[in-house]
Amino acid sequence: MSKRTVIVSGGILEKEFVLPILQSEETEFIIGVDKGLQFLYENGIKPDYIVGDFDSVPREIVEYYRTEENVPIREFNPVKDASDTEIALRLCLGLRRKEIYILGGTGNRIDHLWANIQCLNIALAAGSEAMILDSHNRIRILEHGITLTRAEAFGKYFSVFPLELPVEDFSISGAKYPLQNHLLSAGDSLCVSNEFAEDEVKISFVCGKVILMETRD
Numbered sequence: 001m002s003k004r005t006v007i008v009s010g011g012i013l014e015k016e017f018v019l020p021i022l023q024s025e026e027t028e029f030i031i032g033v034d035k036g037l038q039f040l041y042e043n044g045i046k047p048d049y050i051v052g053d054f055d056s057v058p059r060e061i062v063e064y065y066r067t068e069e070n071v072p073i074r075e076f077n078p079v080k081d082a083s084d085t086e087i088a089l090r091l092c093l094g095l096r097r098k099e100i101y102i103l104g105g106t107g108n109r110i111d112h113l114w115a116n117i118q119c120l121n122i123a124l125a126a127g128s129e130a131m132i133l134d135s136h137n138r139i140r141i142l143e144h145g146i147t148l149t150r151a152e153a154f155g156k157y158f159s160v161f162p163l164e165l166p167v168e169d170f171s172i173s174g175a176k177y178p179l180q181n182h183l184l185s186a187g188d189s190l191c192v193s194n195e196f197a198e199d200e201v202k203i204s205f206v207c208g209k210v211i212l213m214e215t216r217d
Helices: 015-023 036-042 059-068 084-094 110-125
Strands: 004-008 027-033 049-052 073-075 099-103 129-133 137-142 146-149 157-164 167-173 179-184 200-204 209-215
Touching: 004 015, 004 036, 004 084, 015 027, 015 099, 027 036, 027 084, 036 059, 049 059, 049 084, 059 073, 084 099, 084 110, 099 110, 110 129, 110 137, 110 209, 157 167, 167 209
Parallel strands: 004 027, 004 099, 027 049, 049 073, 099 129
Antiparallel strands: 129 137, 137 209, 146 200, 157 209, 167 179, 167 200
């Protein structure tokens, strides 16, 4: 079974949350993306690849990894057709990585967050599982149902939003707010901030894709 790949992007990176993931035995491959490269440098972590236009990281850090550590670098013009995180994700898929964590994918720029969430769909279409993680959120895209367990829950709350319509016969069982055979539509906020009522929560639907956000305060 392949181990995880971690993309370190330029959003929020909290040491207490990020370093245990990067240093875990389950993490096999690390890609530094633009400003995320500075976090890796400051914490003495050597990535396996570096990706970006490097418009928001000191040039000397890029050159250090290029010349001192001999890390492969894929540098792009700032005027390009994809975000740095998307480019890194596509690199992962080209290397046939199946489990991908995106750290630093959240932050003050909501437009960047939304772009990163949509990038998860690229991984899903390629048969890989990708998720965005920070200390308060785990974000995934689902094209079929899932069972969440209280013991393995990321946080107290979970929310579901439609990504690809229609999402028909959408049901939630085992939750504080159950739902049965609902047509989940654009602009529907019905499935925000649900909670476990039982040890297992089952989410099911017959077609479409949804964004699953597991959250904690």
